[in-house]
Amino acid sequence: MNILSALLLLFSFSILSAQIPDGYKIQSISLPRGSVSVLGLCHKPDGTLAICTWEGEVWERKGDVWTKFAENLMEPNGIYFDEKEDAYYVGQKPELTRLIDLDKDGDCDRYECITDAFGISGEYHEYHFGPVVDSLGRKYASLNLAARGEFTVPDGKPFGKGGGNMSYNAPWRGWVYRSDRKGHFHPLASGFRSPCGIGMSPEDELFITDNQGDWVADCALYHVREGNFYGHPASLPARPDFTKEKVLSMNAEDFEKIRTSPAVWLVREEIANSPGSPIWDTTNGKFGPFKGQMFIGDQRQSNYFRSGVEKINGEYQGWCIDFLRGLESGPVKMSFDSQGRLWSAQVGRGWFSKGGKRTAIQYVEWDKKTTPFAIHSASLTKTGFSVRFTERIGKKMTPKVSSWGYHYYSTYGSPPVDQQELKVSNYQLSKDRKTVTFDVPLSKKKIYAITFTEQRNTEAEMLDFDTIYYTLNQTRPVREPRPGRNVGWSLAGSSWNRNDKNRPLPPVVAPLSADKCAIPAPKEATQLDSTQWTNPNWLLDKNGVMPRGKGNNSTVKAYGDARIHLEFRFDQSDNPDWKGQLYGNSGIFLMSGYEMQVVNSFQNPTFADGTCGSIYGQHPPRVNSSRKPGEWQSYDILMKAPVFSEKGNVDQPLRVTAFHNGILIHNDTWVYGEVGGPYKKHGKRSLMIQDHKGTGVSFRNLWIIEDFPYDLNLPAFRNTFPRSSASSI
Amino acid sequence: MKFYLFKYLIIFNFGLYIGFADIKRGQEVYNQICFNCHGPKLDGGIGPSLVDSYWKNGDSYDAVYRSIAKGVTGTEMIAYELVYPEKDLHALTEFIIDKQEGNRQTQRSTYARDYFVGKRLHPDLFDSIESTSQTRLPENFYYVGRMFDGVLRGQSKLFIKTPGKYRFNVNGKGRTSIWVNGKEVHYSNDKKNRDTYFTNEFELSAGIQDLEILHEEPTSHSMRFGVRLQKLNGKHWMLTGKSLEGSVPKVVRSGEKAKVIRKWIDGLPPRTLLLLLPNRVLLAYDSASGKIIKGWESAFINQTPSLDSRSQKKSEVKGIELTGIAKTVLEGDRFNLLHYETSGDSVIIATLVDGQQKEFSISPDGKNSYKLSF
Secondary structure (H helix, E strand, O other): OOOHHHHHHHHHHHHHOOOOOOOOOEEEEEOOOOOOOOEEEEEEEOEEEEEOOOOOOOOEEOOEEEEEEEEOOOEEOEEEEOOOEEHHHHHHHHOOEEEEOOOOOOOOEEEEEEEEEEEOOOOOOOOOOEEOOOOOOOOEEEEEOOOOOOOOOOOOOOOOOOOOOOOOOOOOOOOEEEEEOOOOOEEEEEEEOOEEEEEEOOOOOEEEEEEEEEOOOOOOEEEOOOOEOOOHHHHHHHHHOOOOHHOOOOHHHHHHHHHHOOEOOOEEOOOOEEOOOOOEOOOOOOOOOOOOEEEEEEEEOOOEEEEEEEEEEEEEEEEEEEEEEEOOEEEEEEOOOOOOOEEEEEOOOOOOOHHHOOOEEEEEOOOOOOOOOOOEEEEEOOEEEEEEEEOOEOOOOEEEEEEEEEEOOOOOOOOOOEEEEEOOEEEEEEEOOOEEEEOOOOOOOOOEEEOOOOOOEEEOOOOOOOOEEEEOOOOOOOOOOOOOOOOOOEEEOOOOOOOOOOOOOOOOOOOHHHHHHHHOOOOOEEEOHHEOOOOOOOOOOOOEEEEEOOOOOOEEEEEOOEEEEEEEEEEOOOOOOOHHHOOOOOOOOOOOOEEEOOOOOOOOOOOOOOOOOOOOOOOOOEEEEEOOOOOEEEEEEEEEEEEEEOOOEEEEEEEEEEEEOOOEEEEEEEEEOOOOOOOOOOOEEEEEEEEOOOEEEEEEEEEEEEEOOOOHHHHHOOOOOOOOHHOOO | OOHHHHHHHHHHOOOOOOOOHHHHHHHHHHHHHHHHHOOOOOOOOOOOOOOOOOOOOOOOHHHHHHHHHHHHOOOOOOOOHHHOOHHHHHHHHHHHOOOOOEEEEEEEEEEEEEEHHHOOOOOHHHOOOOOOOOEEEOOOOOOOOOOOOOOOEEEEEEOOOOOOEEEEEOOEOOOEEEOOOOOEEEEEEOOOOOOEEOOOEEOOOOOEEEEEEEOOOOOOOOOOOOOEEEEEEOOOEEEEEEOOOOOOOOOOOOOOOOOOEOOEEOOOOOOEEEEEOOOOOOOEEEOOOOOOEEEEEEEEEEEEOOOOOOOOOOOOEEEEEOOOOEEOOOOOOOEEEEEEEEEOOOEEEEEEEEOOOEEEEEEEOOOOEEEEEO
């Protein structure tokens, strides 16, 4: 046998051999006829397994009997069962679709388009992955760039020799979005290439995995925060503050300034090549000693790996480590059943999967007693790392540590840059012999591979996987927040805190001209003249102008669903002390409790969710379309009153669609609660204008249409003004 | 009778059937009954196409004859030896064989590498040792499994309709030898690059030609090798491709209930709803413009087979295109699809038109039309 065939034999052996931690086993499931490539799966609360296939079918499995629920869909790439609505949601290639069985005969009758507001050019790579769902029931999905097309960002490098090939062929490609309900589409974050993994943490944090390629140095796990840009510039033209020309005039250095790095790099070949969707171990120990950790499958590696993140300086970063190898095909989507078994939909079609099979459904089960000897997790210390094992370790073995970085450029993938072996010092083992701490030189934007070669436990068993990879974006600050103040985000789903100063500001766009914004009050509108207000300190002058007065000003009458128009103007001020929230502050309090911010945001930056037009402390406006102080500006608001149950629970939230100077700033926005706290049951309440410290603000031409049905009028209201590119969703 | 058919019969069917059957008679028989399922142009209908390269039950003369005479279990294809005399069945077989063009009767054999080390690839080498596998490929193009570790020998027949100059276009790392009618027309040994080779041109007469392809390349997850036969200034045929891996292309046909199908079809917007009515009329409703943009009768959809591809391959509409079918269902500027459902033989579609909700239904009307109701 020559060396080549010996190597080949070795290679074929290595891809066939399974590595399964002690106490775990893999079980395969027979597939229904015609299910040639399974792309997604989910469990219903009654234990039914549902799958969706590339062939466009949805099947349900009760016991071991498969029945077809729906068919003739276009490449559904993810399925979710909504218990409340008793319906499935699937991410088909052209739309997010709800599948409803109206007559409950086990066969889908109605195919409902939830949103198709994103573009699709027809290029095969424009995949649509999801949905996943947050605790409010809102759906999130991701949109791939095209593999070929006219708008690529080569950054000066010729195609085929490092130039980017992924193309933006249609609106919102390379984005993740949220859809609150039928007809709603809210683009959330940009900069993705092939975001085929999407997962929602138990704390309503969205995570995306992306595939290595142009502008993506390696496979990556991103923590998605609303408004952020994650690195692939071909997606940027969808942002209202970018154009294709502007993107092409920028280079890697410019994009570096605005991009957010991955929370965890999923090191290629070692961990992943085509990572799928993350899922969190919420089984309370039924799946072994990895409670709360992320499990992710990789389509090429046919493995499951684990990951975990920690918040450093207000941002997530963390580690990943292999968990299990030897699946039949390539896992892409996963689900835990009620017994704590981890199921995966696997596909080896299109892209090579080491497992070798075209498709498979398998589950992995833990025997509920055997603790596998494994590296449990890693955490950054101020001077090095602390690594935890699942079991007491035997003889102390100092780990080998190396680090490297990546290029950020238009070339496909990046080799390791500045790779170094690092000196490990100050090794310490905890009393319970499970946690090792040590010091190494730390530097930012580096990946640390920590390898415990030959490390054994007290039973002399070896580790299945001896290397854990930690992505160090930030070092620990000298002073850290108090424990407990460093978990979660107060604004779930968007992963920001209230009034977060790091949240990206809404993009600045030009308002519509004043004549285009001037719309006559309809006949059914009530003019809110001086007779309609209760606070005598707010006086309408002879021109109908009402300067902000002392104390808040409420209407005489109480309102529910309404259409509101008003105009406002900030007094000009040159005083540098009166800036930010002090330059012309007031607020429109819908139903006296939900504030749409009024503040001068023309070249006067403040925190994002305090910008003019924001739902204060919750939602920044989509764009900042402010006029200068001294000029009259307008709000056109359509609002839906919240609906409460008898017990006072929120059945339907308050919703707002609004224009600022003729530009759409809220598109059916879900308001989380009152400006000062959560929802409290109420009926109709007055409209209120706020008194706030700051330079002067005046109002005029306020009118309202009361009891104006929201849902019925929403489609027409969205077309109130001529569409500019900044308004198009 | 054309010479090449004569040659075919002599060479391949000498023992089975001696005589000159009549293609014209074959056509008559075809037009009496077969066209109902296989289409007037043989390109399929209820039954599969008889002119594409996928031959599930074999495409040799014997195999085609057997399918006709004995029928195909589990399908609507009955044993026609109960209907027609043997002579007609042969005539029909010839008629069908006469319609073939491109690569047919494809056999793939694989061999261990060891015997070929240091030797130039030549059919005689292959004849002197036993293969490790021998398979008929119903797709009629060559492929191997993932991580294939061996040497490939392909043997097939080229059905040539137009005589003239031909050449092969070869690419892929490794060594390749191509033989036509016992003569080597191409040899390459590409160690590093994956260059594209155009072979020397050669003459092919109309008729059935022997093709043999010998190829070896380093193991990789999928074979890099590709070869295409080109008629100079004419058609071309891919001779390598991706396997169906045992699954049959899915076909969506009309049923008792109407169906709404979302598939990728060349030339149609990706948000088209394909409405397949029980009278086999298929309508392409573009949900973004509120228009029926195309229609077909006797229609069905050939869904992208589950090929080992990244879904670049589109599905196909089969049927006879109806003219004058395009129609604006609803007037308006902005359309947003709300939902669709099927109710018996009709499809109900709800859409927003400039913000107003509208609903309409489409039902079959006669043999080749439809009606709209609001």
